[in-house]
Amino acid sequence: MKNTKNNYYFYFAIPIDRIDQRIDNFLHIYLSTVPKSAIYRLLRKGIIKVNGYSIKPNYKFKNNDRIYIPQKIYSQHINDKDKIIFHSTYLNTEKIQFLNKRILYEDSYLLIIDKPTGIAVHGGSGLSYGIIEGLRILRNDVSLELVHRLDKDTSGILIIAKKRSALRFLHEQFRINNILKYYLALVKGTWNIKEKSITTYLHKKISGISRLMTNDNRIGKKSETCFQIKEKFRIATLVNIYPITGRTHQIRVHSQYLGHPIALDKLYGDNDFNNLMKKKCGLNRLFLHASELICIHPNTKKTLYIKAPIDNHLNKCLLYLRKNIQ
Template sequence: MNRNKLGVHFINISLDDAGQRIDNFLLRYLKGLPKSIIYRIVRKGEVRVNKKRVRPIYKLQNNDKVRVPPVLGLNEKQMFTSTEMAKVHSLNDAVLYEDDYLLILNKPSGTAVHGGSGLTFGVIEGLRALNPDTCFLELVHRLDRDTSGVLLVAKKRSALFALHEQLRAKSMQKDYLALVRGQWQSHVKTVTAPLLKNICNRGERIVRVSNDGKPSETRFKVEERFTLATLVRASLVTGRTHQIRVHAQYAGHPIAFDDRYGDSGRFKQKLKECGLNRLFLHAVALRFEHPDSGKTFRITAPLDATLHQCLLHLRVYHKQQQ
């Protein structure tokens, strides 16, 4: 049922949504509405399950029929500004793969994966607006706002559980391409520095190497060398916040345009001349077992035009210096 249509509508609960509390289901299904409104209309009996009033703690069952009153009608114009709507529609062009269980995007740099901290728009909110008839859309994992590349979204709760189990078991392989300052030393193939996350006064997350931090491991492989930089492939063994960025800095080779973790000076100025204006960190490949078939599934995401042109410029400059 289209959640953007005004007026009463009904939602048929599937096995994927069974077991959730009605209040949590509505908070997710009608993302953007204040909690106070949702709890008020549930308490007043305007939300009905199988034609009966329910309490907010009611747990949904398979084949339940949920009545949603007109007051909950939302449309895209109410949810997003015109600028955000342009980003929403651009997500259609970012889809790499889709089936009944998965939706995989090549997330653009500069777009958060979800709203919050002053942001109304994120990838998941945009996808829900574009797919109003899809009852379940949830992020399997996350990417930093300025990181581009493969982003996995589950379309069924069973798929989300199966993929989360692969993440816990460390059987899902995530590979990134990063352009780092200087000449990466070939013998540095693994960084295992523990990472501690802190929240600064402005609410930003800052991660640093600390013996008090959580065990963290990133594997690095040199892909291409340039005069001032190295293109490396980084493979995550653990998945800590800002892990690749901090481990690269710890190894003495901060990632290009990473203002938070040490990129500055001549290196950054040269990359500006190459047309780079964003963090050079791209989730290039993801390998996992498909939650339905169980077969090994591998998908890759091409570099955007900015990153591609930067590499072309660096290759030309490298040849000129030889």
């Protein structure tokens, strides 16, 4: 991925079987939803490039050429199957092999992974690939579909359907609140209330490139979260969290609303608290982890219980809090 004049570009090595093919003919195939006149215009204006440079429509690919396509065009006009072809030409599969080691459960219907922090669940918005694209490359299977999502900086349990029937079943289970998801979070300050439930109305506010969720009783969507104290420290509290609804950034916004923002939350957090956690505990990531999930299996209809322990980095943070600043 490359940022050129504030526009994100995806770049891909040209497959060997496409060497000597004209770029206009190549784009007619992979951008089939874009009119030919628009493709020529994109090439003439240098919006689509080769090796970072503008080229003419009759340019023929050479060995080791890379084609640069703007993120917006890539996301809207290249289908998932062709994205796999593109990604497999440049993405070193060794770099994503670690995903196979993160699998918590798998059968012919489901693949459940312990998503690491710092990786989006899918590509887009300037990201060349995410968890789902990486797994599709490793498995060579475009039928894998996300059942739900986690924020890029949130770690933990992520469900992926391997069959359309499983996807439909689990989407319905989410709709009727029949899937239980529990999170662990370290929040600012000491809570005095053992359990707390909060309901607000969240609305997405877009300002420039930023997208923040705000509370708005007029146009927001009803959002409900339950918090329960797990462990207290002098300057922080470890809480179990059960979101009844599943709005974007819901847990993070509700934690902030209660005056207890999550540690290392760059959007809704407290800078002083974040800096203290960095300095004292060495924390360098959002302390929010999807730790437990209970659902009905789409085929057997039996209860499926999945648990994902926190990683060593979060665990070391808690050990330090217990030992030094309780």
